[in-house]
Amino acid sequence: MLEEFLRDWNPRPVVEHDAMAPEQTRALAHVLEVPAPVDELPPLWHWVHFLTWPPHSDLGPDGHPLDGDFLPPVPDRRRMFAGGRVSIAEPLRLGTPAERTTELGGVEVKRGRSGEMAFVTERREFHQDGRLRLTEEVDYVYRSGESETKNPNRLRPTDFPDSTAPWQQRFTGEPTRLFRFSALTANTHRIHYDEPYCREVEAYPGLVVHGPLLVLLMAELAREHRAVTGVSFRLRRPVFSGDPVLVCGDEDGSFSVRSDQVHAEASMTFDAPR
Template sequence: MLEAYLRDWRPRPVVEHDAMAPEQARALANVLETSAPVDELPPLWHWVHFLSWPPHSELGPDGHPLDGDFLPPVPDRRRMFAGGRLSIAEPLRLGTPAERTTELGEVKVKQGRSGEMAFVTERREFHQDGKLRITEEVDYVYRSGESEAKSPNRLRPTEFPSSDAAWQRRFTGEPTRLFRFSALTANTHRIHYDEPYCREVEAYPGLVVHGPLLVLLMTELARERGRITGVSYRLRRPVFSGDPVLVCGGEDGAMSVRSDQVHAEASVAFSEHR
């Protein structure tokens, strides 16, 4: 069914520009409770740049835009952030205009336990001063129409898990932090700020912590130990507001966010000169 909608879908590449003003990075630093960058943008912090704010009338009932260059023509579309990869030739620099080119990557339709899913990859290149600085691929999963409850009827974690990982940091996603991160990334999806919607429409037990925020928690913990040149990450299951989780990793660059199960994982590559 989904293949019929996607067969002739071939959006053209899109080129966008951003002044790379430092205010967004400073605000993100406050949300992450870390030092604001002065010159070089840390890995994945470009997610608070190149933002899109469509008119309010162009948003769907879930808060997502109804149309977009790389939103597949699937009826009653529901989107999930699934994973991605990033390669850094040189960091982006604040205060220097940058260019992003986005094109459609791989598109696959798979059969899951709750029905068909369309896996769509966006490929992005970031240039600054005429140089290719970052290459990125981001994977999204799309469903059509209603699906089963997103979260099985299981007990939610009440305590932080134990781990023998060399690097550890505790995290609990409070609603205020989720709201601020939504604003910084122009993410209007209601699962991150509208709890009645989460429970009554999406069948989630509470507000959902952003997948990109979980990824940033992993890369930030790794960044304290060395210069990152690449990262591959995958989101496995949602984290809900108030759930205590542990961000952990080690010298091999294997990172994760976990409670009694793994919610997100990443593999980080470091420069030889840390």
């Protein structure tokens, strides 16, 4: 029972600092193929800042760190990025040192068709110049051992779906883009760059597109049309490298990444039109 391992787990808050140097942001702009911001950080671009690089010997067989402040003490731990919420009081600014405080937001054990899952929420606050700029909650799902529901021979989409959404952007996650995004976010999980590992160990049909990248694509589509002040998102099923998907959005704030199924969803809040 996962509850037995989590009963006494109560990590302390962690305070970190970042110079908010522009190099990471410029690199992300090239990966997303959008103009690089000069001053204010676009929504969710803080994900390429406050990075952690543990020693190579501290990584597990899957590439994930073996230990960390908010990694729960679950045996044979497997992690999935599940969803989250971001509220932007003021955009973070490049070139101004920032402080991030992370604390445990909650832990809940649930049982699904594939077994027990521990839902862990990390809550983060970002300050600059003594002001709270951004609040974030990120939800992770942890399993003990491997799920039995993966199918490496599953049918995959072959073309972009049709949609009546007023805002649309096609996307196909090539291996080179996934590799660059892994580097920019210090993500060493092998499912994003090691295809033999994906097939032989994780039973996936191909490289997995990063969940945060899918969320960024939705936020970027929204940013083309409106000023985003908040994002709530949920990852439903993985997208694999080479699969054609459509990023869809509407002025009511509803967004999705879809093929013949919905892979990710988001709800955006916008600044009032001027």
